[in-house]
Amino acid sequence: MAESGVLPAPPTSAPPAARPLAEPRKRRNWVPYALLLPGMLWLVVFFVLPMITLGSQSLQEGNVDDGYVFTGNVGIYVDAFQQYWPQMVRSLLYAGTATVLALLLGYPLAYFIAQKAGRWKNVVLVLVVAPFFTSFLIRTLAWRTILSDDWFITQWARKLHITDLLQAVGLTSNDSLLFSQFAVIMGLTYNFLPFMILPLYTSLERLDPRLLEAAGDLYASPWQTFRKVTWPLSLPGVVAGTLLTFIPAAGDFINARLLGNTQTTMLGSVIDAQFLRVLDYPLAAALSFIMLLTIVTMVTIYVRKAGTEELL
Amino acid sequence: MAWIKRHLIAFAALAVLVYMLVPNIVVAVFSFNEPKGKFNYSFNEFSTAAWTNPCGTQGICESLGLSLQIGLIASITAAILGSMIAFALGRYRFRGRSATNLLIFMPMATPEVVMGSSLLTLFLALGVPSGEGAILIAHIMFCVSFVVVAVKARVATLDPKLEEAAADLGANPTQTFLRVTLPLAAPGIAAGTLLAFSLSFDDYIITNFNASPSSITFPMFVWGATARGVPVQVYVIGTVMFLLALLFVVTGQVIGKRRNRQVA
Numbered sequence: 141m142a143e144s145g146v147l148p149a150p151p152t153s154a155p156p157a158a159r160p161l162a163e164p165r166k167r168r169n170w171v172p173y174a175l176l177l178p179g180m181l182w183l184v185v186f187f188v189l190p191m192i193t194l195g196s197q198s199l200q201e202g203n204v205d206d207g208y209v210f211t212g213n214v215g216i217y218v219d220a221f222q223q224y225w226p227q228m229v230r231s232l233l234y235a236g237t238a239t240v241l242a243l244l245l246g247y248p249l250a251y252f253i254a255q256k257a258g259r260w261k262n263v264v265l266v267l268v269v270a271p272f273f274t275s276f277l278i279r280t281l282a283w284r285t286i287l288s289d290d291w292f293i294t295q296w297a298r299k300l301h302i303t304d305l306l307q308a309v310g311l312t313s314n315d316s317l318l319f320s321q322f323a324v325i326m327g328l329t330y331n332f333l334p335f336m337i338l339p340l341y342t343s344l345e346r347l348d349p350r351l352l353e354a355a356g357d358l359y360a361s362p363w364q365t366f367r368k369v370t371w372p373l374s375l376p377g378v379v380a381g382t383l384l385t386f387i388p389a390a391g392d393f394i395n396a397r398l399l400g401n402t403q404t405t406m407l408g409s410v411i412d413a414q415f416l417r418v419l420d421y422p423l424a425a426a427l428s429f430i431m432l433l434t435i436v437t438m439v440t441i442y443v444r445k446a447g448t449e450e451l452l
Numbered sequence: 453m454a455w456i457k458r459h460l461i462a463f464a465a466l467a468v469l470v471y472m473l474v475p476n477i478v479v480a481v482f483s484f485n486e487p488k489g490k491f492n493y494s495f496n497e498f499s500t501a502a503w504t505n506p507c508g509t510q511g512i513c514e515s516l517g518l519s520l521q522i523g524l525i526a527s528i529t530a531a532i533l534g535s536m537i538a539f540a541l542g543r544y545r546f547r548g549r550s551a552t553n554l555l556i557f558m559p560m561a562t563p564e565v566v567m568g569s570s571l572l573t574l575f576l577a578l579g580v581p582s583g584e585g586a587i588l589i590a591h592i593m594f595c596v597s598f599v600v601v602a603v604k605a606r607v608a609t610l611d612p613k614l615e616e617a618a619a620d621l622g623a624n625p626t627q628t629f630l631r632v633t634l635p636l637a638a639p640g641i642a643a644g645t646l647l648a649f650s651l652s653f654d655d656y657i658i659t660n661f662n663a664s665p666s667s668i669t670f671p672m673f674v675w676g677a678t679a680r681g682v683p684v685q686v687y688v689i690g691t692v693m694f695l696l697a698l699l700f701v702v703t704g705q706v707i708g709k710r711r712n713r714q715v716a
Contacts, residue, residue, distance in 0.1 A: 172544035176552060179533035179596055186593040187559050190570035197573040245468045252465035266701045267469060271476055273650045273697035277674045278690035281682060282475035285482065285493045333472060383561065391563020394656065398678065408565040408657070415569050415661065421576070428569040432562065439561060 191432070198425035208421065220426040224410055228430070231407040234321075234396075235389035238328035242336040242385045243378065245329065250340035250377070251370075255349060265341075272334040280398050283327055287318040287399070294318075319401045327395035335384035343377030344370075379446045387435060407431055476694050483687035490681030502684035509683040515673035516689060519653050522584065522669065526591035527649035533592070534599025534648075535641050539633075541600070542607030559597045567594060568661035575662065586662035587669070591652040598651060599644035606640025639708055646700060 198216055202208035221228075253264050271279065286293060294317050297303045306312040312320035347370065355365040371378075393408035407427065414424035456463070482492055486499035507513035541552065559567065571590050572582075580586060614636070618628040656671035663672060674686055 169546070172540040172546040175536040175540035175544075179537045179600075180552065180555065182533060182593060183555055183559065183596060186571065186574070186589055187562075187567070188555070190567070190574040193573040193577045194566075194570035197576070245471070248461050248464035249468040252461050256461060256465075262705055264465075264469065266698065266705070267473060269701055270694065270697045271472055273646075273701070274476065274654075274694040275671065275674070275690050276654050277656060277671050277678075278479055278686060279475040281674075281678065282478040282482075285478050286474060288493055290494055330471065330475070333468075387561055387563055391565045391657075393565065408563065411565050411569055412657075412660070415572060421573070424569060425573055428566050432566045432570075435561070435563060435566075 194425050194429055194432075198422055198429050200422055204419045204421070213422070216422050216426045217430070220423060220430060224407065224427060227405055227407045227410050228434070230404070231390050231431075232434070234325055234328060234404075234406065235386050235392075237325050238332065238389045239336075239382050239386040241325070241329040242333050243382060246333055246336035246340055246381065247374075250337045251344050253337075254341050254344035254347065268334055268337055276331060277394065277398075280327055280331065280394055283323065283330070283399055284318060287316075287323055287326075289316050289318070313401075313403075318399065321400070321404055323399035324396050324404045324406075327399045328389045328392060331392070331395060332385040332389050335388070336381040339380035339384065340374065340377040343374045343380075347373050375446065379443065383439060383442070387439070390435060391431065476691075479687050479694070480691045483684060483691045485684060485687075487681075487684065492682055492684055492687065499684075502688045506685050506688050509685050511668065511673060512670075512683065512685050512689075515668045515670045518584070518667065519670035522587055522591060523649045523653040526588055526595055526652040527645050529588075529592045530595035530599050530648045531641060531645040534596045534644060535603045535637070537596070538600045538603035538607055538640075539637075542604050542610075543612075543633075556597045556600050559594050560601075564594075564655070564657040568658035571658070572661045581664070582662050582667075583664040584667045587659050587667060590658050590662050591655065594655075594658065595648035595651055598647050599641075602644030602647060603637060603640040606637050606643075610636050639704075639711070642704065646704075650697070 196210060197208070199210060199212050199214065200208035201211045201213050249264075249268070253261055253268070257264050285291065288294065294303070297306075297317060298315055303312065303315045303317065306317070306320075306322050307315065311322040311325075317323060351369055351373070352365055355369050360368065391408045393406050393412060396404050396406040396409055408431075411424055411427050411431070414420050414427065418424075482495065483502060484498055484500060485492055485495050486497040486501060488494075488496040502508065537552070537556065540546070541549070568590065571586075571593075574580075575582065575586055610633070615628050615632055618632045619625075623631065654671060655669075656675055659669050660672060660675075663669065668676070670689070674682065677683060677686065
């Protein structure tokens with residue numbers, strides 16, 4: 141499964157070397173374009189074009205009943221920021237925290253599958269992938285049971301004063317675990333963990349165990365081996381995994397709605413509500429456009445900084 | 453102590469695996485619950501009522517049917533469009549390659565809520581009615597990229613010499629493609645289609661922007677039910693989906709192993 145590429149890694153991270161292609165193909169230059177045309181047309185019309193109509197919608201004024209007129213009202217962006225900056229900051233903060241947690245949790249598991257699992261490798265991989273194929277909403281609802289007050293997790297957390305600790309740092313607002321920032325971040329981490337593990341696994345699997353042995357032979361401690369060999373070689377997986385976790389987590393509102401409270405609303409939720417319930421299309425479009433620009437900017441800077449531009 | 457230290461990674465891995473699987477186990481256990489009141493969050497009494505009557509809640513099987521239908525059409529269409537792109541990228545050199553790669557990557561790097569809402573603005577501008585057609589257009593759009601990635605990964609591992617050999621033996625390009633390239637790429641196409649199906653079947657955020665009151669998909673049904681109490685039948689369907697996914701993935705691996713052995 142994994143080697144056939146279930147893994148949603150950035151497309152160009154695939155083999156970089158352009159294979160020398162057979163000469164005769166050059167004569168039929170139109171073939172690749174014919175193959176590309178239908179799919180690309182679909183993406184241009186239903187992905188690129190909507191971004192333009194989204195931008196245009198944000199600069200229109202009017203209402204649902206009388207229609208909208210383009211007025212170039214840039215002020216809507218100021219309004220959007222002023223009204224909803226807490227939700228914007230919150231979305232980035234929650235998604236960022238969930239991404240770091242997913243990296244911390246996903247790395248040992250991916251390393252184990254790639255290097256240590258032996259004959260259990262395929263079994264563990266199946267167990268990582270299978271939940272990913274089952275309903276996101278139902279699995280998130282299950283956390284309502286797991287974190288509910290009468291279950292042992294909350295009971296134990298109370299006994300061990302973990303609930304007090306969470307309350308002290310402001311992750312929960314009472315001695316329950318559910319319907320809190322803690323539950324939302326935990327849910328986001330849980331939901332996007334497979335997106336972290338699969339790219340990490342792919343790059344750790346390519347890691348030659350002999351390099352680790354060599355490091356040991358040269359008197360590197362396990363920590364040094366990790367810092368100097370394993371971690372740098374797994375960087376492409378780390379970059380791909382963090383992107384694939386952060387992006388959907390920043391836009392998600394299902395965890396915030398099912399596991400959070402009114403103080404944990406994320407930007408996605410506001411966009412959804414403005415479009416579908418409040419029907420304030422320009423404001424909703426402006427918020428959506430802000431989210432798009434923020435994420436594109438962050439991703440570009442991150443990929444530049446990480447020095448893995450060849451990924452894109 | 454030394455034993456624990458040596459297997460530290462294994463323990464950490466196991467703990468994370470438990471974290472990832474606990475919700476599925478909870479869903480399976482609670483599918484046998486007879487909830488007290490309307491919320492199925494604490495275990496009350498063992499019952500197989502929901503299993504023997506999976507359509508027992510109004511609208512649940514209609515929504516499931518719609519999701520299956522949309523999932524099938526969207527994944528097959530995306531598989532065709534995506535495989536064509538993957539073959540072009542994997543087998544030909546052409547101008548505009550990096551632009552193509554960027555356009556494939558973008559939908560995977562865009563939050564769903566942005567894709568859903570931007571499509572809504574397009575449909576509003578063009579006067580396209582929301583409903584099943586709009587949902588299908590959206591699902592095909594976000595599935596194509598994932599199919600491209602899956603198929604391209606497979607096409608990249610194929611030895612071009614096999615195709616050259618077929619040509620040397622007198623096969624014309626169509627024959628070479630149908631008899632050599634396509635069968636060899638089939639596992640990638642199958643994986644891509646399966647992934648596309650599950651993405652389509654599971655999507656709530658984008659679907660919600662393009663649905664009409666008469667096109668309630670299964671995730672929309674579940675979402676709607678969260679406020680008034682999720683029927684136990686939802687847990688039954690969740691469990692069946694998990695088991696089917698396990699079955700599909702395991703079968704895929706077994707077939708893959710067999711094929712590899714045959715090739716080797």
